[in-house]
Amino acid sequence: MMDEAIQELLQLEVRIGSLRLQNPIMPASGTFGEEMDSVIDFNRIAAIVPKSITKYPRKGNATPRVCEVPAGMINSIGIQSKGLEYYLKKTLPYYRQYDVPVISSISADSIDEFAEMAEVIGNVDNVAALELNISCPNLKGNGLAFGMDPEVTRTLVRRVKDVTAKPVIAKLSPNVTSIQEVAIAAEEGGADGLNVANTILAMAIDIHTRKPKIGNGMGGLSGPAVKPIIVRMIYQVRQVSALPIIGCGGVMNGEDAIEMMLAGATAVQVGTASFINPMAMMDILQEIKEYMIRYKIDDINDIIGGAHKLSSAP
Amino acid sequence: MKAVKLKIISNHQVSERYWHMVVDASELREDVRAGQFFNIRCAEQYSPLLRRPFSIYSINKHNRTLEFLYLVKGAGTQRLTRIEAGERLDIFGPLGKGFTLHENGGTVLMLARGVGIATLAALAQEAAEQGLRSVAILSARTRNDLLAAEKLRGFGAEVYEVTEEEGNSDVENVRKLIERIFRKYDVRAAYTCGSRRLSKLLQDITAEKRIFAEIALEEHMGCAMGVCFACVCDIRDANGLNRTVRVCKDGPVFALEQVVL
Numbered sequence: 001m002m003d004e005a006i007q008e009l010l011q012l013e014v015r016i017g018s019l020r021l022q023n024p025i026m027p028a029s030g031t032f033g034e035e036m037d038s039v040i041d042f043n044r045i046a047a048i049v050p051k052s053i054t055k056y057p058r059k060g061n062a063t064p065r066v067c068e069v070p071a072g073m074i075n076s077i078g079i080q081s082k083g084l085e086y087y088l089k090k091t092l093p094y095y096r097q098y099d100v101p102v103i104s105s106i107s108a109d110s111i112d113e114f115a116e117m118a119e120v121i122g123n124v125d126n127v128a129a130l131e132l133n134i135s136c137p138n139l140k141g142n143g144l145a146f147g148m149d150p151e152v153t154r155t156l157v158r159r160v161k162d163v164t165a166k167p168v169i170a171k172l173s174p175n176v177t178s179i180q181e182v183a184i185a186a187e188e189g190g191a192d193g194l195n196v197a198n199t200i201l202a203m204a205i206d207i208h209t210r211k212p213k214i215g216n217g218m219g220g221l222s223g224p225a226v227k228p229i230i231v232r233m234i235y236q237v238r239q240v241s242a243l244p245i246i247g248c249g250g251v252m253n254g255e256d257a258i259e260m261m262l263a264g265a266t267a268v269q270v271g272t273a274s275f276i277n278p279m280a281m282m283d284i285l286q287e288i289k290e291y292m293i294r295y296k297i298d299d300i301n302d303i304i305g306g307a308h309k310l311s312s313a314p
Numbered sequence: 315m316k317a318v319k320l321k322i323i324s325n326h327q328v329s330e331r332y333w334h335m336v337v338d339a340s341e342l343r344e345d346v347r348a349g350q351f352f353n354i355r356c357a358e359q360y361s362p363l364l365r366r367p368f369s370i371y372s373i374n375k376h377n378r379t380l381e382f383l384y385l386v387k388g389a390g391t392q393r394l395t396r397i398e399a400g401e402r403l404d405i406f407g408p409l410g411k412g413f414t415l416h417e418n419g420g421t422v423l424m425l426a427r428g429v430g431i432a433t434l435a436a437l438a439q440e441a442a443e444q445g446l447r448s449v450a451i452l453s454a455r456t457r458n459d460l461l462a463a464e465k466l467r468g469f470g471a472e473v474y475e476v477t478e479e480e481g482n483s484d485v486e487n488v489r490k491l492i493e494r495i496f497r498k499y500d501v502r503a504a505y506t507c508g509s510r511r512l513s514k515l516l517q518d519i520t521a522e523k524r525i526f527a528e529i530a531l532e533e534h535m536g537c538a539m540g541v542c543f544a545c546v547c548d549i550r551d552a553n554g555l556n557r558t559v560r561v562c563k564d565g566p567v568f569a570l571e572q573v574v575l
Contacts, residue, residue, distance in 0.1 A: 033541035064534045066544040071360040080543045224360045275537045
């Protein structure tokens with residue numbers, strides 16, 4: 001075991017705009033909830049990220065909602081939600097007992113609804129930042145995800161920024177031709193940070209029943225299978241945007257988190273890994289500390305974007 | 315609730331499709347109830363990636379062991395068969411809500427099919443410990459799949475076996491069997507697992523006779539902690555409204571009358 005005194009000296013604090021995080025490791029929305037408090041100490045993670053909230057209660061999709069694929073998982077939960085009222089009355093107050101910032105993930109059907117929800121949630125004092133789940137379909141537009149269109153992304157982020165003073169993180173969709181274009185659009189809209197990225201649209205078919213393996217047909221791929229794609233996207237976004245990036249996709253251990261930070265991520269979200277190892281976030285933090293000691297890194301901020309300095313890649 | 319590495323005492327094949335595993339649970343701090351489950355990591359690798367939920371087959375308090383009877387079905391359970399005695403297994407649990415047994419002196423009826431028999435075996439054990447008489451109807455494709463029958467008999471249960479092989483497992487036959495049991499015994503509670511058809515049958519009968527009944531459900535799971543909302547089912551609440559609940563956290567045992575089958 002490492003000397004705890006040495007570990008105490010390590011500087012792990014990072015910043016997403018004005019949001020100060022005690023370390024770079026936080027849960028990915030939809031993979032975290034109150035129920036995990038008996039498994040991990042919430043006060044030790046960077047932030048609390050409750051499941052995306054919608055304005056009205058939503059029933060969610062048909063089952064099966066998840067299926068396993070090699071080194072990954074496809075899910076289509078359909079944002080089962082108790083609605084904004086419950087969220088304001090129960091979910092947010094519950095997290096007051098912890099000393100870490102709450103990042104509220106918002107999902108909506110239209111730009112107006114995003115703005116409306118952001119204004120209400122942004123006014124709650126224990127909400128430190130907003131994460132916009134712009135990978136959901138724009139029901140008042142052409143049905144495509146907001147995040148698939150740079151212009152829509154720019155407008156959406158700007159509308160939200162107009163109604164809240166809290167830091168706004170746009171959670172980008174990886175299901176685009178150029179993540180750089182959308183990242184630039186979100187930055188122009190006034191985003192304080194970018195989450196790269198949501199799950200990758202995927203499908204699996206049962207050859208015996210000849211039916212899709214999940215009820216909704218298609219779903220989002222997560223887990224170690226997607227990590228190289230996400231590392232590439234973080235790297236590309238870092239090339240064109242100065243905004244802090246939260247890396248999200250397939251982080252299973254400390255090495256994966258370090259890799260994302262070297263690609264340009266300031267913080268890292270952990271999702272599927274917690275299903276396999278409920279203590280994953282704690283283990284990842286420990287492994288990051290061990291890496292820092294091994295390479296004599298005093299401040300974690302020194303490795304952010306580190307791969308860009310050494311690489312001559314375009 | 316914690317993930318721990320427990321020592322495997324034995325893990326071997328007991329029939330064509332079933333394996334039996336005994337785990338040293340002396341390091342487990344929490345009490346385990348029949349109907350609860352453990353989410354087990356079948357391999358220390360990324361494929362198969364997810365843990366697999368397994369209900370408990372037997373809870374042996376005297377020697378602090380847990381038994382699992384599992385059906386080898388896919389990549390996860392196939393990989394699990396390769397774990398040998400002496401190795402340690404990454405298990406997370408106990409999880410979920412177990413069965414409710416009332417100490418009211420009556421007979422408990424169990425109706426199980428396939429791998430659901432394993433789930434009710436632990437309940438038969440708990441019933442025996444509480445001095446309750448249990449009567450079980452076990453249904454399977456073949457007689458070979460009914461190996462848990464002896465376990466239930468060992469717990470003092472009166473066991474009726476029906477199989478496709480023998481052509482007596484159809485719902486009508488099971489209905490008649492249940493009616494005979496109701497005539498013979500003072501059945502005050504009923505439990506089921508493993509078949510939608512048979513659960514529906516038991517739901518109708520227990521509703522008509524106003525008898526306490528519970529069902530243990532199975533579903534593909536993500537986190538098994540109640541945070542991902544992957545394993546859901548619909549239940550009818552007291553106002554007759556359908557509500558989507560989580561099998562892993564709100565169940566896997568539910569009041570049979572509430573479950574929408």
